[in-house]
Amino acid sequence: MVTDPIADILSELLVSRIADWAPGALAAPGRRATLLYAYPGGDAGPVEAALRVFTGPAEPRRGQRLTVVVLAADPGDLGARLAAGQAGLSAEVSVHLVPGGPDRLPAAAKAAGAAGAPMLAVLDARRGPAPAPAALTAAATGRPAEMLMVLDDRSRTGSDHRQALAQAGFSLVSEVEVFGTSDPGPSLLVFATSSGKRLEAFKDGIWVVGATIGVRYRAPDGATGPVEVTPSPDPEPLARRLLQRLTEVGRCSVSELREFTVSRTAYRSRDANQAIGDLLAAGLVVRDPATGRLGGDVSVELAPTSAP
Missing domain, CATH: 1.10.10.10 (Winged helix-like DNA-binding domain superfamily/Winged helix DNA-binding domain)
Structure with a gap:
């Protein structure tokens, strides 16, 4: 039984997206990149899984610099767990914990020197309001910038996130509602970028992940019903x-x-x-x-x- 499909999907997507994003980002002029991850706190599994990616093919090479900034509203023992995770990483990776929610993202991005270099921002807003425009604008200061955002009913209500992302500087947006087998309602996955190829890679990625977890997807406008995630979906x-x-x-x-x-x-x-x-x-x-x-x-x- 799938009890929290969005948590499983987010964890798997983090691993696949980071593995796909990091090598190219670090090979860009400047040889530096920033990963920003803002979430409510509690389950550290997705963060730890993300850090492990940098011990494999996505490990930065000498002369490259990767900064990982984790924002957690409820850090708990996350600091100790991140320290343990960083111990297994190369010196080219630095990990920083910032207590607080997405509203701290502008200050965290500035402190990390993220502007002007490749940036991937992941915002899990399932327990709070939608990220403020200032947070989205800060996430868009990367060159290039990409954002993966997760919303629930509370954070979606009264918010036009497509318009907000466009105003922040993201020209392309894809969104998919995710249904499990027993969860009370869908969560919304939103990916924003300025690259058509990256948008297609995101969509391909969620289909690969969804097929292994057992979920259904639906467009937020409800024009089509939930689609079973299979290698060959009904067209x-x-x-x-x-x-x-x-x-x-x-x-x-x-x-x-x-x-x-x-x-x-x-x-x-x-x-x-x-x-x-x-x-x-x-x-x-x-x-x-x-x-x-x-x-x-x-x-x-x-x-x-x-x-x-």
Whole structure:
């Protein structure tokens, strides 16, 4: 039975995202990067798992510098556990504990000298209000900057996080509701970046993780129901959503439909190809040019008989 799927997913995502992010971030000019992790405190498992990543392929090389800043509203014995974790890390990794919530993120980022270098911020806001605009803006000062945020009903209420992230400087956002088998309601995973490739990597990553944990995903707008996370998901709900999108905006390129799929639905970019192919086979849409590979520059629109 899955009792806290978001905790399992967050822990696994931290490991996979950091392993994917750190080598490239540390190879950037300046050879320094910052990982910021803000959470309520209590379970130190995700933090400890994140630190262990830096003892493997993501371990910084000589001359590189990685700063890890952990903000915890309720630190408990986290200081001692982080000290034990850092003992197994190379000298190129420094770990700092800052008592407090996400509101301390601007000061913590400044103290770490994070601005202007690659930064990955992870904000677990499941027990409190949504992060303030100042925290999001501070997280966006990385060059480049990425953010993984977790929200629950309390932290989502009355907050337009897409608009807040855009105003902070993140141009691309993807969000997915996560359902377990027994939890009372979904939590929301939000990933913000300015790189389309990184956005696609995030979506691919949550599908890999979700398949091992046993959860369902849903787009926050509820346009499609919860999707079972399998290696080959049912494309029919996505096909309906793309058909609706074409009804709303008219002609789109395949690239635009892929981008919409990644940012606005629970599906991956690769799933859009199959859904578009199914719509073409059913005669519900037409393409231009009419033949050839279904590349990103191919235009798709409703077939005349499908238009309202």
